[in-house]
Amino acid sequence: MMRERAAVLLLCAAQFVDVLGVTIAVIGLPEIGRRFPGAEASTQWVVSGYALLFGGFLVSAGRVADRYGHRRTFVWGMAAFLAASLAGGLAPGIEVLITARAVQGLAAAFVVPAAFALVLSLTAEGRERVVAVGWWTATAAAGGAAGFLFGGLLVHYAGWRSIFLLNVPICLAVLLFARSLLPARTERAERGSLDLPGAMLVTGGLLAAIYGVSAATGTVRVVALVGAVALLAVFVVVERRTAEPLVPARLVGTPRFDAALVVAFALTFATTPASVLGTVFFQQQQGLSAGTTGFLFAPFSIGVVGGSWLGTRLLDRLSGRWVAFGAFGVVAAALVIGLVALHTGSTAGFAVSLAISGTGLGAASVAATNAGTAVVGETDRGIASGLLNTAPQLGSALGTAVISTVALGSGVTDLPSGIFVALGAAVLGTAATLGLSGPRVTAGTAPWERGQP
Known part of the structure; x- marks a missing residue:
């Protein structure tokens, strides 16, 4: 009983890190702009790059987790998130930092659906699952709030690099305990081929939609949103004709x-x-x-x-x-x-x-x-x-x-x-x-x- 509860808390810790990564970077943007002269106009992509890839890949990543194993996807996603956090904390320039943040967002897109699927596997429908989902939701909120608090303190006392390096020990701890706490029985939940055309279409459509509403302006926004609608419409048509659809x-x-x-x-x-x-x-x-x-x-x-x-x-x-x-x-x-x-x-x-x-x-x-x-x-x-x-x-x-x-x-x-x-x-x-x-x-x-x- 204690092992399963500890596993749910471990998965919530991963959720905490993923949400923390969004808000903690917002606080550090002014300092990052000052540390990289001439890059002030690009610093917003430190936040936008993460959000873009995170939101764009969630659906495809969820199906990957179903096909190739929830625990396996979770572990590899956390490892990639750790590596990207380390790269961001040591970034010599704004280009490397933005790239590292984009990889963080991509890794988080694989971690979150895999982690939540594991939460469902560890709990039965009823009271236990309700409580676990409550923990999951509360952890996300706590991560958002802690990002502003920790970000301000870390930037003030330890510099902007610390807001990315903070993830490293947390990710290491999660990976250390994942092997012993997470169930192996979900390692291959479903066999079959991955619907690559569907994955490409829905990911492209979501990327275009999120970019259009959150980062683009003017004509570029219109083109992005029209492209998003077109890609998602084609996705629906393709899914109806596919023997093993993505969704x-x-x-x-x-x-x-x-x-x-x-x-x-x-x-x-x-x-x-x-x-x-x-x-x-x-x-x-x-x-x-x-x-x-x-x-x-x-x-x-x-x-x-x-x-x-x-x-x-x-x-x-x-x-x-x-x-x-x-x-x-x-x-x-x-x-x-x-x-x-x-x-x-x-x-x-x-x-x-x-x-x-x-x-x-x-x-x-x-x-x-x-x-x-x-x-x-x-x-x-x-x-x-x-x-x-x-x-x-x-x-x-x-x-x-x-x-x-x-x-x-x-x-x-x-x-x-x-x-x-x-x-x-x-x-x-x-x-x-x-x-x-x-x-x-x-x-x-x-x-x-x-x-x-």
């Missing part, structure tokens, strides 16, 4: 799983852009420092951790549909509070809205993920994890792009308009929760309680 029809054709994807997308669309609006409100309109602004964002991550814990408790009494439905109501209420705070100029009010929004995000994430994974077979856990992680990545990128354009793109700062767009996404997510049908979870029996090895 099985039995998975995406399940209403409950499809609803979970829409909920995950709408959640991050409605909540992630608060960082953009909050930064403008706190710093430009309220005149607060960057350090104080970072401190005011901490309640959001704390709220996600608390919401994840609350979601696991509520699922003992209610179905995932109603937990997610109520959580979206909390998100909508938080957005209304944020709207009032913008109107009155209340810094404390906006910080409170962030905390409430995070609570709703955490609870809804646990409910939707558990509802979605409940209909996933053992051989589809990697691809399901890839899809369930891709949906919020796209929601975050698209939400930030759309809301930033609406609130800031016309040359006039109009933050309330951004809030109204987020409210629209919350309404979409609320409607999607009705598709999370099924009975509430009951106290299940975990593998270690059944006497299985």
Whole structure:
């Protein structure tokens, strides 16, 4: 029993490192720009390169994990992440650093779906899995919050290189314990060939979509988005004619799983852009420092951790549909509070809205993920994890792009308009929760309680 719980915590540690890598780099960008004179315009790719490859490869990486083994994919992904972290910390120039960060993002794309598939393998549907998913969600939130805190401290006291070298001992520890803690029985979950045309099309489409909404501008953005739509449309056609498709029809054709994807997308669309609006409100309109602004964002991550814990408790009494439905109501209420705070100029009010929004995000994430994974077979856990992680990545990128354009793109700062767009996404997510049908979870029996090895 203790071994399986330790394994779940180990996998959550990997999730922590992957999320930490995003936010910790954001804090270090100004210092990196100063250390590499003339490269200021390129430093944004230290963050964008990671996000681009991470989001673009999640689906294909999930299927690779199903085909070639969840543990094997996890271990090799963590090893690549470790090597890229070391290369980034020792980078002699901005080009090497950006390349290392891109490799980090690619490695994380393989680690996350494989790790989550292993979490599902280690837990039975029911109470044990609900708790494990709660840990998984809370760990991601903790990684995001810790990135800002650790990043500021490390850059100030040890220099920007330390924010990448920090990953090295953590990755080494994960790899050291992975062999003894992670189950070998999932090493080859499904045999067969990998759908390479499908993998290339969906990866290209996702890369173009994420690049178009998060990094490109003007005509390049239009071309990228049109290309993304075209590639994904061809992907759908190819998948329907392929004997062994990358994304099985039995998975995406399940209403409950499809609803979970829409909920995950709408959640991050409605909540992630608060960082953009909050930064403008706190710093430009309220005149607060960057350090104080970072401190005011901490309640959001704390709220996600608390919401994840609350979601696991509520699922003992209610179905995932109603937990997610109520959580979206909390998100909508938080957005209304944020709207009032913008109107009155209340810094404390906006910080409170962030905390409430995070609570709703955490609870809804646990409910939707558990509802979605409940209909996933053992051989589809990697691809399901890839899809369930891709949906919020796209929601975050698209939400930030759309809301930033609406609130800031016309040359006039109009933050309330951004809030109204987020409210629209919350309404979409609320409607999607009705598709999370099924009975509430009951106290299940975990593998270690059944006497299985």
